Amino acid sequence: MDIAKPANDLDIAVIGGGVAGITAAYILQQHHRVSLYERNDYLGGHTHTVVIPDGPDAGTPVDTGFIVLNDRTYPLFNRLLGRLEVTIRPSDMSFSYYSAVTGFQYASRNLNALFAQRRNLVSPIHLYMLTEILRFNHAARRSLQRQALGGLTLGDFLRQMRMSRAFRTRYILPMAAAIWSSPDDDVMDFPMATFARFFENHGLLSVRDMPQWYYVYGGSHTYVQAFGRRFEGRVLTQTPVRGLKRDDNGIDLRLADGSTRRHDIAVVALHADEAFGMLEDPTPDEKRLLGPWRYSRNQVFLHTDSEWMPPLQRAWASWNYYRAPGDSRRTPITLTYDMNRLQDLRTRRPYFVTLNPPRPIAARKTVATFTYHHPMYTFASLETQAELPRLNGRRRTFYCGSYHGYGFHEDAVHAAVQASASLGGRL
Numbered sequence: 001m002d003i004a005k006p007a008n009d010l011d012i013a014v015i016g017g018g019v020a021g022i023t024a025a026y027i028l029q030q031h032h033r034v035s036l037y038e039r040n041d042y043l044g045g046h047t048h049t050v051v052i053p054d055g056p057d058a059g060t061p062v063d064t065g066f067i068v069l070n071d072r073t074y075p076l077f078n079r080l081l082g083r084l085e086v087t088i089r090p091s092d093m094s095f096s097y098y099s100a101v102t103g104f105q106y107a108s109r110n111l112n113a114l115f116a117q118r119r120n121l122v123s124p125i126h127l128y129m130l131t132e133i134l135r136f137n138h139a140a141r142r143s144l145q146r147q148a149l150g151g152l153t154l155g156d157f158l159r160q161m162r163m164s165r166a167f168r169t170r171y172i173l174p175m176a177a178a179i180w181s182s183p184d185d186d187v188m189d190f191p192m193a194t195f196a197r198f199f200e201n202h203g204l205l206s207v208r209d210m211p212q213w214y215y216v217y218g219g220s221h222t223y224v225q226a227f228g229r230r231f232e233g234r235v236l237t238q239t240p241v242r243g244l245k246r247d248d249n250g251i252d253l254r255l256a257d258g259s260t261r262r263h264d265i266a267v268v269a270l271h272a273d274e275a276f277g278m279l280e281d282p283t284p285d286e287k288r289l290l291g292p293w294r295y296s297r298n299q300v301f302l303h304t305d306s307e308w309m310p311p312l313q314r315a316w317a318s319w320n321y322y323r324a325p326g327d328s329r330r331t332p333i334t335l336t337y338d339m340n341r342l343q344d345l346r347t348r349r350p351y352f353v354t355l356n357p358p359r360p361i362a363a364r365k366t367v368a369t370f371t372y373h374h375p376m377y378t379f380a381s382l383e384t385q386a387e388l389p390r391l392n393g394r395r396r397t398f399y400c401g402s403y404h405g406y407g408f409h410e411d412a413v414h415a416a417v418q419a420s421a422s423l424g425g426r427l
Helices: 019-028 075-083 118-122 124-145 154-161 165-180 184-188 192-201 221-230 272-278 284-290 385-391 409-421
Strands: 011-015 033-037 049-051 061-063 068-070 088-090 095-099 105-107 213-216 234-236 241-247 250-255 260-263 265-268 294-303 319-323 335-338 352-355 366-376 397-399
Touching (some): 011 250, 095 165, 165 319, 241 272, 272 284, 284 385
Parallel strands (some): 011 265, 033 234
Antiparallel strands (some): 319 335
16 A cells, blocks of 8 residues: 555654654654664664763763764754754864875865975975866866766766876875775766765865864764654664565564564665665565665774874874775775864864774774764666655655765755655654
């Protein structure tokens, strides 16, 4: 049975307690009875704030997944934060590159950081790379406006433009890999039209037109806590849903403990591959639209070891790309977030979040470890996005998640708002 014009007071299961599920549950409680299922022992998904447990900075909240938002491309998430009365404050958004192979390093913060190594003031390679950034930005914007990027990958475009090896390995690939948490080869295969559109929307094809970035004051878990205070439905943490079976009258959720729960509607707020794997009776359209999605796996460490930052402190930035000896184009990205800079932390110790360090971080400097997954974008997966909303309401099932867009918080919120609107809810 499909849902065309849903009645009020439906019994709805929202599966997944990340930002998509939180947003859907918050909206749907306006007219329906909502149960929010989450497999972890906390809500938030990638919104995972660690409160430093001991030492001189005990009690300090440090984010490890979702960290920043901006005033241009996060309109719905900003609206959600406003509804929840959550405070945001300005953040610093800058990028650095350091190669432990060559010792080369620079950052984007200012001229002092751009020429952190003074010899680069007279380096033809570095100076030429800076001119190539301007050339790439101009060509990408012009090609986007002319709709001349169809069928091209980022790699195709770089070859077409004859961009230098320094530009590829020291700027565009590290920058893109940092944004999407993907190895170089995956970034090279990224569809160029989507890549250019994202860069244009975020002011990355300009040296001046940048949005203002913000962090959630008190840690991003603040908005999750605010949701919890305002949510009137049931929250079931540590309750993994293993299967989902549908009939004309409702939906059965098969839980990890072997029990089943019956609901009128299911809103599946999970990664696309998880959603697809949960369906016990997928339709041809669900197979076609959810099946192509794949996710990268990233090991994440919250720690206090500055070894993962560039050796020159004037080359430090908010996002710091690290190229290790022996890295290949398939090696997972190593990226370190300077949390003191991003969250304006006033702490005795520095705090960093590092993705995929190529060697272990000392246990005495490690605060916590996590595994996060990020959607991988190919022509096959991107071709599904225009049709994903068509799945909503079919067989009493609705879908939302960041894979409906670029893979970020705003995309998850947008998909949740879209799914909730089909059920009579508004943000």
